[in-house]
Amino acid sequence: MTLLDVITKASASTEPHTSQADHPIVLNTDDIFFNLKPEVENPNPTSLVNPLTGWGISQTDAKFIDLSKKFYTKLNRNLKDIHNFNKEEFIGILNPFLEKIKEKGRIFIGVDPNDTGYTSVLLEKVGFLIGRDVLSLVLEACISLEIWELLEVLIVNGLVDHSCYPNLVVNIAAKKQSDLLCLCVKHARNLGSVELLCILKYFLCPPKDSYVSMVNVRKEWESQALLAIEKAKLGKKSRLAKEASILLMVAYDGFLDPELCLHYLLASNNVDEVILSSLLGKLVGKELMNLIRYLGKWFEKV
Structure with missing residues (x-):
C-alpha cells in the first residue's frame, strides 16, 4: 500500500478515533534519520525518490511508548468505572508512571516523594515527554476526580492539547x-x-x-x-x-x-x-x- 493509499483510506474512514495511537509520544527524529541509509549502494542521483533502509525507533522511545501504552490502558479502564475510582488510586498509578518516565529520561526532580506537591512537580518536569493521548486522559481524570492542583500544572505548563480546551473550559465553568x-x-x-x-x-x-x-x-x-x-x-x-x-x-x-x-x-x-x-x-x-x-x-x- 502506498502512502497515498494510506492517507486516502484514513480520510475516508468515518469512525471516530477512540484508541490510543501506535506511537503515543513525539519520536526523537535525530536517532531515526541518523540511521537511514540508501537501499542500494549507488543510488541514482537523478531519481526523485530513492528507497531507504534502517528506519527504526530508538530503544529509549520504545520504552516510553511501552510505558505510555500500559498506563493508558490501565487508566482508561479505571475511568470507565469512575464511581469506583478515587483520587488516591489515581495518584497511586500516576506517580509510578511518572517516576519511570523520569528514570528513562534521566531527569532530576529534586523533590522527596513524601513532600506535598510531589506529583505536581513530577508532572511539571516530565510532562513534555508524555504523549497527547495520555495527557488528555490524565486531564479527564483530573476533572472527574476534581484534582485541581494537577489540572493547574497541566494548564500552566502548556500540557493541554488545543483540541481539549472546548470541553475543558465548559467543565471548569460547570465545576x-x-x-x-x-x-x-x-x-x-x-x-x-x-x-x-x-x-x-x-x-x-x-x-x-x-x-x-x-x-x-x-x-x-x-x-x-x-x-x-x-x-x-x-x-x-x-x-x-x-x-x-x-x-x-x-x-x-x-x-x-x-x-x-x-x-x-x-x-x-x-x-x-x-x-x-x-x-x-x-x-x-x-x-x-x-x-x-x-x-x-x-x-x-x-
Whole structure:
C-alpha cells in the first residue's frame, strides 16, 4: 500500500478515533534519520525518490511508548468505572508512571516523594515527554476526580492539547473553578470563540458558588501589586516598577472579584477587536448591564 493509499483510506474512514495511537509520544527524529541509509549502494542521483533502509525507533522511545501504552490502558479502564475510582488510586498509578518516565529520561526532580506537591512537580518536569493521548486522559481524570492542583500544572505548563480546551473550559465553568478559568485565559493559545464566550458570560454573571475560587484570583492581584511596590523601592528600574505598581493598583482598587477575572480575558491575546465585537453581540440582559458597570469603573479612573 502506498502512502497515498494510506492517507486516502484514513480520510475516508468515518469512525471516530477512540484508541490510543501506535506511537503515543513525539519520536526523537535525530536517532531515526541518523540511521537511514540508501537501499542500494549507488543510488541514482537523478531519481526523485530513492528507497531507504534502517528506519527504526530508538530503544529509549520504545520504552516510553511501552510505558505510555500500559498506563493508558490501565487508566482508561479505571475511568470507565469512575464511581469506583478515587483520587488516591489515581495518584497511586500516576506517580509510578511518572517516576519511570523520569528514570528513562534521566531527569532530576529534586523533590522527596513524601513532600506535598510531589506529583505536581513530577508532572511539571516530565510532562513534555508524555504523549497527547495520555495527557488528555490524565486531564479527564483530573476533572472527574476534581484534582485541581494537577489540572493547574497541566494548564500552566502548556500540557493541554488545543483540541481539549472546548470541553475543558465548559467543565471548569460547570465545576465553578474561577481561578482555573483565569489560567486558561492566561496560558492557552488561540482559544475559540465558543470558549471565550463561555468565559465572558461566566465572569459577567458568575454562579453563586463560584466566588470561593475567585478569592485566589484576588490574592494573586494583591501579591503582584505588593511585589511591584517592593521592586519600586529597589534597583535601577525603580521608575518602571513604580509605574507597574500604580497600574496594578488602578486595576485592583474598586473592582469586584469577577471583574478582576474579567481583566484577564479582555487583556488576553486571544481576544482582538473582531472577536470582541462578536462576543459582545451575544450578550443579553444582566450580562450587558454588568459589562457596562465594569467599563464605567475604568472610565472613572481615566
